[in-house]
Amino acid sequence: MYLGSxxxxxxxxxxxxxxxxxxxxxxxxxxxxxxxxxxxxDSMDTVLKLSSYAAERHKPVKVLGIPKTIDxxxxxxxxxxxxxxxxxxxxxxxxxxxxxxxxxxVKSVTIVExxxxxxxxxxxxxALARExxxxxxxxxxxxxxxxSVPRFLSDVHHLLDVQDNVVVAVSEGIRDKDGxxxxxxxxxxxxxxxxxxxxxxxxxxxxxxxxxGVKVRSIEINTLQRCAAHLLSQTDQNEAxxxxxxxxxxxxxxxxxxxxxxxxxxxxxxxxxxxTFPIEKIANGVRSVPLSFINNEGNDVTxxxxxxxxxxxxxxxxxxxxxxxxxxxxxxxxxx
Amino acid sequence: MYLGSxxxxxxxxxxxxxxxxxxxxxxxxxxxxxxxxxxxxDSMDTVLKLSSYAAERHKPVKVLGIPKTIDxxxxxxxxxxxxxxxxxxxxxxxxxxxxxxxxxxVKSVTIVExxxxxxxxxxxxxALARExxxxxxxxxxxxxxxxSVPRFLSDVHHLLDVQDNVVVAVSEGIRDKDGxxxxxxxxxxxxxxxxxxxxxxxxxxxxxxxxxGVKVRSIEINTLQRCAAHLLSQTDQNEAxxxxxxxxxxxxxxxxxxxxxxxxxxxxxxxxxxxTFPIEKIANGVRSVPLSFINNEGNDVTxxxxxxxxxxxxxxxxxxxxxxxxxxxxxxxxxx
Numbered sequence: 274m275y276l277g278s279x280x281x282x283x284x285x286x287x288x289x290x291x292x293x294x295x296x297x298x299x300x301x302x303x304x305x306x307x308x309x310x311x312x313x314x315d316s317m318d319t320v321l322k323l324s325s326y327a328a329e330r331h332k333p334v335k336v337l338g339i340p341k342t343i344d345x346x347x348x349x350x351x352x353x354x355x356x357x358x359x360x361x362x363x364x365x366x367x368x369x370x371x372x373x374x375x376x377x378x379v380k381s382v383t384i385v386e387x388x389x390x391x392x393x394x395x396x397x398x399x400a401l402a403r404e405x406x407x408x409x410x411x412x413x414x415x416x417x418x419x420x421s422v423p424r425f426l427s428d429v430h431h432l433l434d435v436q437d438n439v440v441v442a443v444s445e446g447i448r449d450k451d452g453x454x455x456x457x458x459x460x461x462x463x464x465x466x467x468x469x470x471x472x473x474x475x476x477x478x479x480x481x482x483x484x485x486g487v488k489v490r491s492i493e494i495n496t497l498q499r500c501a502a503h504l505l506s507q508t509d510q511n512e513a514x515x516x517x518x519x520x521x522x523x524x525x526x527x528x529x530x531x532x533x534x535x536x537x538x539x540x541x542x543x544x545x546x547x548x549t550f551p552i553e554k555i556a557n558g559v560r561s562v563p564l565s566f567i568n569n570e571g572n573d574v575t576x577x578x579x580x581x582x583x584x585x586x587x588x589x590x591x592x593x594x595x596x597x598x599x600x601x602x603x604x605x606x607x608x609x
Numbered sequence: 610m611y612l613g614s615x616x617x618x619x620x621x622x623x624x625x626x627x628x629x630x631x632x633x634x635x636x637x638x639x640x641x642x643x644x645x646x647x648x649x650x651d652s653m654d655t656v657l658k659l660s661s662y663a664a665e666r667h668k669p670v671k672v673l674g675i676p677k678t679i680d681x682x683x684x685x686x687x688x689x690x691x692x693x694x695x696x697x698x699x700x701x702x703x704x705x706x707x708x709x710x711x712x713x714x715v716k717s718v719t720i721v722e723x724x725x726x727x728x729x730x731x732x733x734x735x736a737l738a739r740e741x742x743x744x745x746x747x748x749x750x751x752x753x754x755x756x757s758v759p760r761f762l763s764d765v766h767h768l769l770d771v772q773d774n775v776v777v778a779v780s781e782g783i784r785d786k787d788g789x790x791x792x793x794x795x796x797x798x799x800x801x802x803x804x805x806x807x808x809x810x811x812x813x814x815x816x817x818x819x820x821x822g823v824k825v826r827s828i829e830i831n832t833l834q835r836c837a838a839h840l841l842s843q844t845d846q847n848e849a850x851x852x853x854x855x856x857x858x859x860x861x862x863x864x865x866x867x868x869x870x871x872x873x874x875x876x877x878x879x880x881x882x883x884x885t886f887p888i889e890k891i892a893n894g895v896r897s898v899p900l901s902f903i904n905n906e907g908n909d910v911t912x913x914x915x916x917x918x919x920x921x922x923x924x925x926x927x928x929x930x931x932x933x934x935x936x937x938x939x940x941x942x943x944x945x
Contacts, residue, residue, distance in 0.1 A: 364934055365839055372937055373836035401934065469815065475807075495828045500709035503701055504839060506933065586933035597842065597922035598700055598737065601708055 283319045286326050293326055300334045307335040307524035309517075313342030313353070314557065317532060321556035324530035335524045338532035338552055339516050343499045345394035348558040349550045350534035354516060355499070357509030357585035360398030362501045363387055364586065366494055367402035367442060371409035374438045381488040382429060382439045382481045385410070386474030388498055390446040393417050393562045395498065397574045399442035401582055409440030416446035417562045418571040420455055425477070426484050428572050433485060447473050503599040507588025512545070519547040543584035619655045622662050629662055636670045643671040643860035645853075649678030649689070650893065653868060657892035660866035671860045674868035674888055675852050679835045681730035684894040685886045686870035690852060691835070693845030693921035696734030698837045699723055700922065702830055703738035703778060707745035710774045717824040718765060718775045718817045721746070722810030724834055726782040729753050729898045731834065733910045734918055735778035745776030752782035753898045754907040756791055761813070762820050764908050769821060783809050839935040843924025848881070855883040879920035 286293045300308065310320045317338050324336035340347050345356035367385060374383050387396040393415025400413060412428050414420055432439045447455050457476040458469070474491035482489045516533040523531065531549040538544040566578035593600050622629045636644065646656045653674050660672035676683050681692035703721060710719050723732040729751025736749060748764050750756055768775045783791050793812040810827035818825045852869040859867065867885040874880040902914035929936050 361933055366833060366837075368934060368937065369836040369838060370832060372838070372939070373832050375939075401932075404939070469818070471807075471811075490832070492831045492833070493829065494833075496706060496709050496826070497702060497828070497830075497833075500705040501702075502705060502708070583932065588933065589930050594925050596737075596919065597697055597924065598704060601704065603708070603711075603740070 282315050283322050285322065293323075296323070297327070297330075297332055297334070300332070305334055307337065307521075309337050309339055309520050309524070311339040311341045313340070313344060313347060314559065316341075317347065317552060317556040320532065321530070321552045324552060327529065335527065335529035337520050337524055337529065337549075338555070339520050340532060340534070341513070343395060344389060344392055346392040346560045347532070348555045348560050350532070350555075351537040351545065352535060352585060354509055354513035356394060357506035357512075358502075358504070359388075359395055359498050360401065360582060361506045361509075361586035362504045363395055363398050363494060363498055364401035365504060366498075367399045367410055367440070368404070368408075370492065371402065371438075371440055374409070374440060377488075378437055379488055380433055380437055380485075381490070382433070382441065382485070383409075384441045384443060384474045384477045384481070384489070384491040386443055386445055386472050386491060386493045388494070389416060389444040391416060391559050391561065393444045393446075393567075396442050396444040397562060397566065397578050398582055398586075400574050400579060401586060407436075409438075410442040411436075411439050412441045412572045413574055414441070414443045414447050414572060415562055415567060415574075416444045416448060417564065418567055419450040420447040421449070422455070422480060424571075426480065428570075429481060430485070433487065441477070443473050443477060445472055445474075502601060503592050505590050505592075506586045507590050508543075508585055510590050511588075512547075515547050519549070523549055540580055540584065543587075618651050619658050621658065629659075632659070633663070633666075633668055633670070636668070641670055643673065643857075645673050645675055645856050645860070647675045647677045649676070649680060649683060650895065652677075653683065653888060653892040656868065657866070657888045660888060663865065671863065671865035673856050673860055673865065673885075674891070675856050676868060676870070677849070679731060680725060680728055682728040682896045683868070684891045684896050686868070686891075687873040687881065688871060688921060690845055690849035692730060693842035693848075694838075694840070695724075695731055695834050696737065696918060697842045697845075697922035698840045699731055699734050699830060699834055700737035701840060702834075703735045703745055703776070704740070706828065707738065707774075707776055710745070710776060713824075714773055715824055716769055716773055716821075717826070718769070718777065718821070719745075720777045720779060720810045720813045720817070720825070720827040722779055722781055722808050722827060722829045724830070725752060725780040727752060727895050727897065729780045729782075729903075732778050732780040733898060733902065733914050734922075736910050736915060737918055737922060743772070745774075746778040747772075747775050748777045748908045749910055750777070750779045750783050750908060751898055751903060751910075752780045752784060753900065754903055755786040756783040757785070758791070758816060760907075762816065764906075765817060766821070769823065777813070779809050779813060781808055781810075838937060839928050841926050841928075842922045843926050844879075844921055846926050847924075848883075851883050855885070859885055876916055876920065879923075 310316050320338035340350055340353040341355050342353050343355040343359035345353050347353050389395045396415055399410045411432055455473045455476050456470040457479055474493050478489050478491035519533045530552050532552050532555050534548050534550045536546045536548050568575055646652050656674035676686055676689040677691050678689050679691040679695035681689050683689050725731045732751055735746045747768055791809045791812050792806040793815055810829050814825045814827035855869045866888050868888050868891050870884050870886045872882045872884050904911055
């Protein structure tokens with residue numbers, strides 16, 4: 274049964290009893306024994322609400338959560354499926370942007386805006402792009418630390434003194450010390466006159482251009498970081514399968530109201546165990562980047578972060594190409 | 610010898626005789642027999658100037674051009690190395706953006722801005738993304754036809770009437786009937802106050818939002834379309850090698866002042882011949898998309914364009930990955 278697409282927040286049973294009745298009537302009608310809900314924070318909120326409702330009313334259906342979000346911000350799991358592949362894609366983009374930038378012998382600043390409104394995991398993954406200590410990204414800013422414009426300009430200034438090309442990775446969610454997003458205003462000048470806020474990347478582009486007068490470009494990786502299925506992490510794909518298998522086993526053994534989680538056992542070799550965790554401790558929490566993963570200056574990640582990230586992007590699944598393009602199964606054909 | 614990076618326009622011998630003397634002295638000193646210059650329009654202008662200078666002054670060095678530009682806008686060659694891979698990347702992005710968009714059951718418009726200031730080849734390549742007649746891109750606008758805002762809004766309106774998600778591919782270089790670029794103005798609202806023009810994608814995003822009030826997003830593929838070396842066309846790579854080999858053979862046989870070109874012999878099977886063409890007929894021209902490759906409404910490409918494009922993206926070279934990321938040779942290590 275299709276319950277709607279992502280970003281859907283289920284109302285509480287008090288606010289919308291009819292929906293709950295319909296959902297559980299449908300479960301009964303269709304003889305649904307177990308309901309698996311795959312997603313991020315909003316989806317886990319749904320798992321909490323449905324499993325609590327089922328428990329309170331002694332409904333037989335088991336409700337379990339399976340994590341899946343590139344944001345990597347679910348509590349009590351080492352990481353989430355989707356993140357490793359997005360991290361691999363972002364690091365690849367940063368490496369390619371560096372090779373595109375470094376051939377020009379003029380002072381330039383390239384700002385790459387990466388997804389992450391509240392957590393900086395994806396932006397941190399850009400650090401994996403580095404081939405040695407001289408290559409991009411040269412500065413990394415996450416939303417977990419307040420963003421200071423003067424401090425940022427000083428960071429860029431120091432680098433421009435010693436090198437031609439500076440590449441900056443920045444989370445879309447960076448905010449100043451008062452919690453205001455860093456953004457610029459955009460407006461059409463024609464008769465349709467409309468305006469809106471730009472992202473952090475465009476705002477920093479304008480600031481750098483004004484401050485230093487050098488060549489500046491901002492690149493927003495945009496939705497490609499969550500949909501570039503031609504560049505996946507095999508580790509990520511394997512773990513997604515393991516979490517799905519664990520969910521089925523858990524349902525068969527009678528468990529409900531839990532999310533499947535990944536516990537990391539060792540880093541080298543990288544080993545994990547798949548476990549379950551009570552959904553009420555997961556739903557509506559956000560797992561931010563720990564401050565020990567960010568350097569003191571707030572403009573880079575630490576070796577601890579790199580140790581955490583490295584295993585997650587390993588391995589390349591075989592992608593099926595037809596007529597020169599990757600072939601994907603269409604969700605539209607699966608949902609009736 | 611490294612003559613500077615791309616986007617460099619060599620002055621004429623009249624304006625800068627010293628540079629020419631230095632270049633040809635260096636050729637003599639280093640016993641350079643042949644000079645191959647790889648690039649797009651600006652580079653072919655350099656080949657013209659250096660080869661004419663050499664001919665006039667009876668310098669023994671042979672100067673030959675090897676085409677390489679994702680813009681695909683060099684005259685007298687069926688296409689240029691770089692284009693096939695960029696086309697494959699753009700079509701892949703459009704397909705992935707469609708799979709990311711079509712899962713949402715709300716009215717939405719996604720505008721993808723693609724490179725091409727004067728020629729629409731890259732934007733046209735987005736059409737390869739289609740899996741059937743319902744999938745993205747639904748509208749395609751190239752700079753070869755004047756862009757009309759009312760006509761564009763009417764095109765979008767008709768589609769929104771019959772489907773949820775509309776994806777538009779648009780060249781950065783679209784202009785109105787008076788030749789003015791379609792753009793919006795962007796400014797910082799803080800003390801650094803600075804403003805500049807946005808791209809076409811952002812401008813159309815604002816227009817659509819104002820006109821229809823639906824969910825709108827603009828995505829600028831940006832420099833990734835020219836540097837995403839993890840997704841290459843094998844056909845493109847093979848032809849680049851063939852053009853390089855032909856250049857060496859031509860130099861050995863004494864030719865100068867020519868560019869290597871690809872002649873297409875047949876489409877199915879796709880066969881080509883590598884030939885040479887006088888540089889003076891190539892330099893400073895721009896090969897635009899023929900009007901027969903664009904539909905009458907100016908909002909899509911024709912089957913003729915697809916027949917032209919299809920062979921160019923075929924085949925996937927093996928990419929070497931290390932630690933989960935593609936490994937690239939660094940130009941910095943080659944240039945001393």
